[in-house]
Amino acid sequence: MSTSKSVQRAVRLALLTGAVATVVTAVPAVAQEQSISEVVVTGTRIANRDASAETPIFTVSSDAIVESGLATVDHYLNTLPQVTPNLSSQSNNPSSNGRAFIDLRGLGTNRNLVLINGKRAMGSTGGGVVDVNTIPTALIDRVEVITGGAAATYGPDAVAGVVNFIMKKSFDGVALNTNYNLTEEGDGQEWGADMTFGGEFADGKGNAIFNAGYFKRDDMYKDAREFSAQASTTTSTYPGGGWAPGAAANQPTQAAVDTLFGPGRCDRSGGTGGFGFNPDGSVFCTGIQNNPTFDAVGFTGPDSYIATAFYPDFYSYNFEPDNILVLPMERWNLFTSIDLEVSEWFRPYAQAQYTNYNALQELAPTPAAGSTGFTVPVTNPFIPTSLAYLAANRANPTAPLSFSKRFNDLGGRTGYNTHDVWQLTIGGTGDITETWTYDVYASYGRSVQNEVQGGNVRRDRVQALLNAADGGASLCAGGLNLFGSAAISQACKDYISLEAKNLTVVEQNVVEGVLSGEVFSLPAGAVMVAVGAGYRDLSFDFRPDGGLQPGLVAGFNQQLPVNGKLNFTDLFGEVNIPILADLPGVKSLGVTAGVRTTDNNIFGDDETWKLSLDWSIVDWARFRAGVQKAVRSPSITELFSPQVNNFPTFTNQDPCNVSGAIAAQYRNGPDGAQVRALCTAQSATAGGATYVQPSGQATGITGGNPNLSPETADSFTVGFVLQSPFDSPALDRLSMSVDYWSIELEDVIGAIEASTIVQRCFNREGANPNYDINNAWCQMFSREQSNGGVINLQQLQVNQAFFNTSGIDLTFGYGFDMGDVGDLSFQLVGTWIEKFEEQTAVTPFDPVYDYGGTIGSTTGTSYPEWKGTLVTAYTLNDFRTQLQARYIDAMDHRNTVTGGSPVANTSVPATWYLDMTASYDVLDNVTIRLGVNNLTNQEPRLYTPNVQANTDPSLYDVLGRRYFLGFEMRM
Structure with missing residues (x-):
């Protein structure tokens, strides 16, 4: 075999590492021998003519992204089984304000790195998480995804791996590209x-590239x-307003209620949601959920206000x-890069990019209730x-x-966000000697x-108007009548x-330097090393409007x-040692070791x-294995975010509910009297005989914790190509790869789920056997006395126990030339999750739950056992x-794993x-x-409790069948 073909095979193996991901129809073409004197593979800093990846890397070509027809990079990457x-950029509630983040292995967007040409991209959060849609698609040459961990190579936050965008190095001419997408619904x-x-x-020693891009998406x-179109969760906050009479001691008499609604038709409390107000201000009874004795009565419309999943019983x-459902967005991208070869010892380069984009978030009009609601004196003239x-x-x-009120007259809660993201990188590379580079x-x-929020309500001013003897007419024209649909001036x-x-x-x-080269030779080949040092600082400054302070809005x-x-401050090094070569059963055998020490201004040295081991058995068969230890320090927001209100999903999870599956487990269970x-x-x-939680959300308090400690992670991979x-x-x-991977993360930083906190107060997993109100779990929340709802739920960042996930990545490629009738090829990539274990270690006896094969009600909590693309x-x-x-396996709801209430529609079929x-x-x-x-116009899978829109819009397609048309011209 010629030298050229030997090098080409080595490089092809390095770039193959998994038969290429998803829709890549061919490994990127191998360059001529003179252009591959050095190869740097994602996952190592060692530049080596015979470089090969010792950990699994999936390579996606730019053609695959363009041909997919998907308009944004995040939508394409989210189809990969490893992600x-x-x-996403279209998420509304929860929303990232138009940004899109990548989550490898489901370990969180802050536990993997996004690189451009092996260098850190500019982040958009307090944790430095990168919005991948700031990277121009047109200039992407390929995307290399390493999913075995890469902390020693790139930084301690690369726990789950790296997404490395390799940009085009040279370009000659002009290219115009456009793409248009439209759904079947128009x-x-x-x-x-x-x-x-x-x-x-x-004279050909330099190359300059410039790209300008524009993208627009309708809402x-x-x-x-x-x-x-229909809510699957309840709310006790209505456009016409509502009154929750509170404790039975001061509810209206049953006789008075019967006079208005008829004997035995409405409870003294008004029902699960209290009493509501019709457009003309008259009172209606909301009824009691899952209790046919008292149903909704007296409601006069409009019908568009009715959540039909519960009506007419409630x-x-x-x-x-x-x-x-889908955020509108308008985005501009500018990107330029310049490379120049002054000499073989000095090749300077520069890269600049700028992204400006606008996105609009809109939620239903402001609901003010419970801790954010009001009181109305009985002297108010509008009663x-x-x-x-x-x-x-x-x-x-x-x-x-x-009194509670949804302020429909003020319109929806809108968040208009403008993002400006830019980054400038300058550097130089070259040869120091024949075997050393820098x-x-x-x-x-x-x-x-910049965010401009609309639809917020000044609680202090509303309360002042309600308290005023004249109904507020002296403060604003006409005063404030919040009962029914009375006009507001x-x-x-x-x-x-x-x-x-x-x-x-x-x-x-960021400042960083790397030296790479040959130290000496062994019989099996040259010992290669890379050593480097780097400094990075990240600052985060969030300045909210003064009107958003707690209690005011x-x-x-x-x-x-x-x-x-x-x-x-980092010092790092890697060494590649060839052990054996050109022996029977050993084409080559080598090990790579790497170490990084990171000095953090808060936590010190880690x-x-x-x-890793790389064993080429013969030219066509290769075995690889690796282990890694990583330490991730808490981010700025995890450490320093103040405590503010939040509204976590809590649908049908309250143990005090009197009906449904949760009641059978708690209130009507063997310890029902204590519950x-x-x-x-x-x-x-909440202790009343008709109590059903008033809303599908709790009122929580989120925030940082300066007492956090770093996370530690151990990962392991073994496989063959x-x-x-x-x-x-x-x-x-014909090609194939199989890789087993395992990642265990300890001292995980995160907030405890709402249902876990509340249900452990009621002795879930034996956390409160005496049903003591002073138990630590019970002290993490309180209740709104008027409606019994959970409020002040403490969801601060804490070091929990661990994540432990493992599985197998499988890829297969095959193709053949059929002569005059064309060429046919097949590419398969799939991931099997063996387990996704979590433990919330507030006590040493906490159980370990395996969430493999489940789907949750928060973003990034879908773990199908099988996911793949052919x-x-x-x-x-x-x-x-x-x-x-594309295949997504069937999943059960994670609530069925934890022992929490197995609510209706908790599973999703295969898709x-x-x-x-x-x-x-x-x-x-x-x-x-x-x-x-x-x-096939596959609709999204519906389940409860869900992320949003009765489904998980990041996992399942919410648009339906859609068509695209693209055009490219090269000159």
Whole structure:
């Protein structure tokens, strides 16, 4: 075999490492021998002519991303089996304000790194997490995803791995590209276009590239799709307002209630949601959920307000149509890079990128209730006659009324976000000797987010208007009548509204240098090393509007300022030692060891290390294995975020509920008497015989914790790569890889789930056997006395016990040339999750739960046992078409694992998505592309409790069948 072909095979093996991910139809073409004197593979700093990856790397070509028809990079990467879909650019609630983050292995977006050409990209959060949509798609040459851990190589936060965007190094000419997407329903429009031009200069020693891109996506509201148009959770906050009478001691008499609604039709409490108000201000009874004795009575409309999943037995407001399903976004990208070869000893380079984008978040109008609600004195002049009658028939008829209101007159809660993200990198590389090279660079980046919030309500001013003897007429025209659909004057709207303006600034500085070369030679080859040093600092400054301080506003979550700075100084090194070569059964055998010491300005020194084995048995068979130790320090937001309100999902999870599956487990279970007594001790309402939790959300308190300690992680991989040993055209493109991986993370930083906290107060997992109200779990929340709902739920960042996840990545590739009738190829990539274990170690006896094969109600908590993609591609001359089949396994709800309430619709069936695309080279320099995504119009899987829109919109397709058309011209 010639030297050229030997090098090409080595490089092909290095880049193969898994037969390439998903829709990649071929490994990127191997360059000519003269252009591959050095190869740096993602996962190591060692530059080596015969470099190979000792840990699993999946490589996605730029063509695969473009041909998918998916408009944003995050949507494509989220289809990879190694990625757990987390917050995407279209997520509304929860929302990342248009940003898109990658989550490898489901360990969290802050536990993997995003790199550009092996260097840190600019982050947009207090943890330095990168929005991948700031990276221009048109200039991506390939994406290399390492999922075995890479902390010793790139930094201690690369616990789960690295996503490395390799950009095009050279470009000559001009290219225009555009893509248009539209759903079958005629909505969900997306359009993008970009222009790239570049060329050589300095007699061919330099190359410059410039790219400008534009993208726009239309909004889509939840009522645009049947699956998301109806609420699957309840709310006790209505557009017409509501009154929760509270404890039985001061509820209206049953006789008074019967006078209004008829004998035995309505409970004295008004029902699960208390009493509501019709558009004319009259009172209606909401009924009691899951209790046929008392149903909704007296409601006069409109019908659009009814959440049909519960009506007529129980009234709840359908808030979903007012929520955005897909965030609208408009984005500009600018990118340029310059490379110049002054000499073989000095090759300077520079790279600059800038992204500006706008995204709009919109939630249902502000609900103000419970701890964010109001009281109304019985002297208020706007109190309707029916309410006055009920209030007068109480034991204390002059007591103020606990009042809630959804402020539909002010419109939805909107968050208009403008992001400006830029980064400048300058550096130089070159040869020191024939066997030693260097690479030194510095970068500065800045991310600025401006948010303008609308729809917030000034609670203090609303309360002042309600307390005023004249109903507030002396403060704003007409006063404030919140009962029913009474009009609110513009003066009063202006008086009670708050437009909040928030500013977030993130800055990052990086300086790093690496030396790589040959130390000496052994019989099996040269010993190669890389040593380096780096400094990085990250600052985060969040300046919220003063009106968002706790207690003042209802609407978006309360906010307080956050600022802090972390800096890291690193020393690192790697060594590759060839042990054996050219022996029977040993084409080559070598080990790579790496170590990194990181000095953090808060936590001091920590060490990470790795050790890997690479054994090429023969030219076509290779075995690899590796272990890694990593230490991740807490981020700025994990450490320093102040304590503010939050609203975690808590659907049908309250042990005090009197009906349903949760009641059978707790209130009506073997310890029912103790459960009921504890409910009563917390709140007379919660202990009442008709209590059902008033909302699908709790009121929580989130925040940082300066007493956190670093996380530690151990990872392990072992696998093999096979490449066809046959020269036959029918078999020479056969390839396969199998890799087993395991990652164990200890002292995990995170917040405890709402259901875990509340249910452990009621002795879940033996956490409170005496049902003591002073138990530590019971002290982590309280209850709103008027409606019994869970409030002040303490969800601060804490060091929990561990995550332990493992599984197998499998890839297979095959193709053959059919001569005059074309070329056919198949690419398969799949992941099997063996386990995803978690332990919440607040006590040493906490159980370990395996969430493999489950789906949760928060983003990034879907762990299908199997997930994979099969691509079948056919090429004939200038025509190419492919069919992509994506599979997501069936999953149970994680609540069925923990012992929490197994609520209805807690599982999702297996799901297939089919995408068909085609492209044709009309001319040598003109290509058109068209295709259909979600060919079978598969609807998203619905389950409860869900992430949002009755499903998980990051995992399942919420748009339905859609078509795309693309065009590219090269000049």
